[in-house]
Amino acid sequence: MPGMSALDAVLAAQSVVETLGGGSQPDRVEARQMQALSLGVHIPIVCFGIAFPAMILFVEGLYLRTGDPAYKALAKRWSKVALVLFAVGVVTGTILSFEFGLLWPEFMASFGEVFGVAFGLEGISFFVEAIFIAIYVYGWDRLPRRTHFLAGVPIVISGFTGTFFVLSVNSWMNNPQGFDVVDGQVTDPRPWEAMFNPNLWHEVVHMYLAGYIVAGFIVAGIYAYAHLKGRRDKYHRTGLVVALSFAALAAPVQVIVGDWAGRQVGKTQPVKLAAFEGLTKTQKSAPFTLGGLYDEKTGEVEYGIEIPWLLSLLSEHNPTAEVTGLDSVRPEDRPPVNIVRIAFQTMIAIGTGLALLGFIFFLTWLRKRRLPRTRVFYLAVMAAGPAAFVAMISGWIATEVGRQPWIVYNVMRTEQAVTNADGLEVGYAVLVAVYVALAVAVVWLLRRLTAAPPHTEVSQAELPRTKVAH
Amino acid sequence: MAEICLAFVMLGVTAYAIFGGADFGAGFWDLTAGTAEGGGRLRGMIQRSMAPVWEANHVWLIFVLVIVWTAFPVAFGSIFSTLSIPLFVAAIGIIFRGAAFALRGQAGTIREAKVLGGLFALSSVLIPLFFGAAAGGIASGRVEVGNAAGDPITSWVNPTSALIGVLAVVTGAHVAAVYLAGDSVRAGVPDMVQAFRRRALGSGVIAGLVALGGLAVVRSDAPDLFDGLTSGAGLAAVIASGLGGAATLALVFAGRYGLARVSAGVAVGAICLGWVFAQDPYFLPGELTLDQAAASDASLTALVFAVGVGMIILIPSLWYLYRLVLKGELDQEFEPLDQRFRPQSAGGQPPAGAGQ
Ligand code: HDD
Ligand code: HEM
Ligand code: HEM
Numbered sequence: 001m002p003g004m005s006a007l008d009a010v011l012a013a014q015s016v017v018e019t020l021g022g023g024s025q026p027d028r029v030e031a032r033q034m035q036a037l038s039l040g041v042h043i044p045i046v047c048f049g050i051a052f053p054a055m056i057l058f059v060e061g062l063y064l065r066t067g068d069p070a071y072k073a074l075a076k077r078w079s080k081v082a083l084v085l086f087a088v089g090v091v092t093g094t095i096l097s098f099e100f101g102l103l104w105p106e107f108m109a110s111f112g113e114v115f116g117v118a119f120g121l122e123g124i125s126f127f128v129e130a131i132f133i134a135i136y137v138y139g140w141d142r143l144p145r146r147t148h149f150l151a152g153v154p155i156v157i158s159g160f161t162g163t164f165f166v167l168s169v170n171s172w173m174n175n176p177q178g179f180d181v182v183d184g185q186v187t188d189p190r191p192w193e194a195m196f197n198p199n200l201w202h203e204v205v206h207m208y209l210a211g212y213i214v215a216g217f218i219v220a221g222i223y224a225y226a227h228l229k230g231r232r233d234k235y236h237r238t239g240l241v242v243a244l245s246f247a248a249l250a251a252p253v254q255v256i257v258g259d260w261a262g263r264q265v266g267k268t269q270p271v272k273l274a275a276f277e278g279l280t281k282t283q284k285s286a287p288f289t290l291g292g293l294y295d296e297k298t299g300e301v302e303y304g305i306e307i308p309w310l311l312s313l314l315s316e317h318n319p320t321a322e323v324t325g326l327d328s329v330r331p332e333d334r335p336p337v338n339i340v341r342i343a344f345q346t347m348i349a350i351g352t353g354l355a356l357l358g359f360i361f362f363l364t365w366l367r368k369r370r371l372p373r374t375r376v377f378y379l380a381v382m383a384a385g386p387a388a389f390v391a392m393i394s395g396w397i398a399t400e401v402g403r404q405p406w407i408v409y410n411v412m413r414t415e416q417a418v419t420n421a422d423g424l425e426v427g428y429a430v431l432v433a434v435y436v437a438l439a440v441a442v443v444w445l446l447r448r449l450t451a452a453p454p455h456t457e458v459s460q461a462e463l464p465r466t467k468v469a470h
Numbered sequence: 471m472a473e474i475c476l477a478f479v480m481l482g483v484t485a486y487a488i489f490g491g492a493d494f495g496a497g498f499w500d501l502t503a504g505t506a507e508g509g510g511r512l513r514g515m516i517q518r519s520m521a522p523v524w525e526a527n528h529v530w531l532i533f534v535l536v537i538v539w540t541a542f543p544v545a546f547g548s549i550f551s552t553l554s555i556p557l558f559v560a561a562i563g564i565i566f567r568g569a570a571f572a573l574r575g576q577a578g579t580i581r582e583a584k585v586l587g588g589l590f591a592l593s594s595v596l597i598p599l600f601f602g603a604a605a606g607g608i609a610s611g612r613v614e615v616g617n618a619a620g621d622p623i624t625s626w627v628n629p630t631s632a633l634i635g636v637l638a639v640v641t642g643a644h645v646a647a648v649y650l651a652g653d654s655v656r657a658g659v660p661d662m663v664q665a666f667r668r669r670a671l672g673s674g675v676i677a678g679l680v681a682l683g684g685l686a687v688v689r690s691d692a693p694d695l696f697d698g699l700t701s702g703a704g705l706a707a708v709i710a711s712g713l714g715g716a717a718t719l720a721l722v723f724a725g726r727y728g729l730a731r732v733s734a735g736v737a738v739g740a741i742c743l744g745w746v747f748a749q750d751p752y753f754l755p756g757e758l759t760l761d762q763a764a765a766s767d768a769s770l771t772a773l774v775f776a777v778g779v780g781m782i783i784l785i786p787s788l789w790y791l792y793r794l795v796l797k798g799e800l801d802q803e804f805e806p807l808d809q810r811f812r813p814q815s816a817g818g819q820p821p822a823g824a825g826q
Contacts, residue, residue, distance in 0.1 A: 084572055090525055091568040097535045098561040101550025105617055108539050109547030113765030116540025117772045123529065123536045124780030130525040131791045138522045138800040154787070189765070191772040420618035421554040430558075434565055445573050 050211030107417035171199035216247025218385035248358030270324035472764035475541035495646025497594020552620035602638035606631030611755035652727035698748025707744030
């Protein structure tokens with residue numbers, strides 16, 4: 001099945017024609033940079049949209065069970081932060097939707113009808129998310145307690161479905177199917193087949209876990225800092241343990257899912273996998289090369305550490321299996337190897353480290369029923385947040401740049417998709433400035449939000465453990 | 471199927487014009503509220519009313535985009551590449567507006583609140599202006615099929631675009647004032663009721679005049695659109711809109727804000743519908759009919775099915791949100807925006823854990 005569709009796609013590659021008549025300025029670097037920049041801003045923020053609601057509900061659940069106001073204060077504080085990040089997710093996501101049209105009109109015109117249904121469902125998901133996050137955050141102390149808790153559940157679900165549908169589009173770009181190309185025109189779209197393409201599953205699971213890892217470690221890092229500063233009351237300790245538990249559970253699983261992702265990529269995008277590894281020649285018993293730089297001229301990786309058979313073992317679970325190399329396609333059909341390869345290896349290195357950190361946390365917790373006591377552990381947790389962020393961005397760079405020069409793998413080249421409109425460089429400059437301003441503003445706001453002491457989140461009456469009457 | 475998808479688009483456009491438009495209109499009143507002290511109460515009321523709903527209102531825009539690019543992909547590519555300037559400006563405006571509004575709620579000093587409020591209010595005016603200009607470009611047949619095939623400037627700098635842009639700002643302001651007057655009644659702040667009542671009446675009269683005068687503009691600049699609006703179903707919609715507008719003025723005058731909400735919505739909705747009737751059978755006037763613009767049946771069917779199923783979840787959710795809002799369940803305390811800073815601007819209480 002994958003072999004079949006790859007063949008179809010290669011045949012199609014010669015003939016697909018731009019629906020709108022094509023671009024006259026094929027190499028618009030600005031367009032690619034703008035797209036990458038906007039995604040790079042949006043995705044880290046939505047990691048919080050994915051993971052934060054579940055963490056908040058968990059803490060609120062603790063509050064409902066114990067009635068301890070520290071839990072309530074924490075859940076309420078987190079929900080306010082989540083609301084701000086959600087607002088930023090909304091505006092940056094809106095920019096992305098605009099950019100699809102502003103930057104890639106040919107892509108949209110040719111393929112909108114193939115992958116669009118997923119976005120329709122994504123839109124519904126975000127709608128539901130926006131509705132319930134408002135009810136949840138503004139409903140504190142106003143809705144009955146159970147109703148309030150239940151109002152949080154749709155946020156978690158729609159965060160998942162939103163991710164699912166948007167990734168169905170991205171996985172389809174990597175493994176396009178559900179349409180035919182006849183005389184250069186896209187015909188017979190089969191949207192469900194496009195949506196449920198075989199690359200979808202690993203991408204969804206991998207990205208969803210990445211959301212928990214990134215958000216979990218970043219939040220945990222803040223409380224780890226507070227811990228080192230001596231703030232170790234129940235409020236801060238709960239913040240640390242809950243966030244860290246979510247991240248630490250996800251991190252080891254992520255390695256297994258990553259392995260699955262790698263094998264799926266080997267099947268459907270062998271050239272991308274070859275770029276991950278800097279493997280020039282198709283060969284049996286392929287080695288894995290750690291580190292080093294790929295030399296475009298010789299096709300060798302310089303300064304790397306070669307581990308025999310490992311690549312064949314990883315990609316096929318068989319040490320002598322044949323692995324496709326870059327030389328299976330013309331040089332102009334290969335992605336820029338070094339970017340892809342460095343990004344990929346960065347992700348793996350960090351992913352391994354995060355999994356280890358997660359293990360240490362759980363071992364201590366299970367055996368001693370307490371947090372680790374060493375200062376190094378807390379410093380490591382503080383570093384884990386930014387590291388997870390880097391891993392996730394690297395993963396996306398590996399995925400997206402590894403797909404180049406195709407916007408729709410083997411069917412439409414990126415340069416065919418771009419807009420003819422002028423002034424992209426102006427737009428790019430404006431966008432950079434706006435994002436910088438946005439980042440400054442958000443940091444400022446979050447500091448403001450968290451500056452008030454936690455007990456201001458609960459009313460005076462609640463502090464000595466009384467339930468607020470309704 | 472194409473008709474159903476067009477109906478979805480119009481549902482989204484109408485809802486965005488009413489609810490999103492009202493949010494922009496609130497920004498307009500914020501901009502014109504005067505000095506920090508004088509306008510503090512007005513701004514506080516706006517902050518309080520908008521906070522729980524603006525994000526949900528905003529999603530209608532996303533809804534429109536995804537339906538258009540799935541159901542009418544060629545039109546989407548043509549529109550966005552030709553009208554890239556106004557759409558880009560609007561998108562940047564959306565960032566500023568959302569961020570500034572969210573931030574202002576947390577401002578610590580009156581100075582901060584002023585800067586953020588100014589940004590919020592200014593972008594609230596720019597967004598409908600530029601969206602309106604883009605809509606004018608489409609309605610007057612200036613978007614050609616192709617990759618940036620239409621003129622990048624005159625497609626949105628032209629009489630019809632100017633008219634629709636201004637109309638979008640003014641109607642948004644009017645609808646916002648009607649809604650805010652109603653909210654002020656609920657909040658029990660009589661002076662705000664009066665303030666927004668005056669604004670609702672004034673802006674309503676101006677919106678009506680702009681719309682009437684606009685017909686002359688449309689007549690000379692986009693005769694086909696004018697013909698559509700003055701005959702058949704288009705004319706019926708225009709009349710309905712006019713009646714809705716007149717009814718709103720009467721209801722506001724009588725202090726019946728609940729009903730005025732509805733009639734104001736009808737006035738805006740009818741004019742959106744009138745636009746569709748007026749350019750029937752075209753999706754892009756003079757270029758692409760609805761049938762030519764439509765994606766193939768398989769995609770349309772899948773989209774209608776997906777959105778239909780989604781609506782089963784969405785509609786009760788929206789109903790629940792608006793019911794809570796209208797019952798005042800999500801209301802924040804009313805607090806004049808400038809006063810917030812007087813009692814506690816010193817800030818910085820000593821930190822303390824909550825859990826002892
Ligand atoms: C916290 C983030 C994070 C961590 C720790 C890892 N990854 Fe990852 N990875 C991502 C976050 C990520 C991602 C969310 O950025 C990507 C981009 C596309 C996707 O589905 O997930 C990704 C993509 C991605 C791909 C390409 C998928 C494709 O092109 O379809 C592979 C092969 C791997 N990863 C493999 C791994 C391995 C073997 C890891 C373990 C050591 C690993 N990842 C850890
Ligand atoms: C649903 C998800 C996504 C879709 C539909 C998507 C779509 C696209 C499109 C249309 C391009 C333009 C082609 C090009 O520039 O080469 C692109 C490029 C790119 N995207 Fe993605 N993308 C998605 C997710 C992401 C994410 C999450 C990231 C990273 C954070 C990302 C990073 C990039 C990068 C770095 C490029 C530039 C490639 C280059 O410069 O050659 N993408 N993507
Ligand atoms: C890996 C890729 C992506 C993931 C996981 C993702 C996930 C999410 C999530 C969870 C939200 C909810 C807001 C929040 O929690 O902050 C969101 C918002 C949004 N996303 Fe993304 N997204 C991705 C890529 C994209 C792309 C490529 C687009 C555009 C084409 C996009 C468009 C939007 C829009 C428009 C919103 C705002 C919805 C609203 O108004 O409520 N996203 N995204």
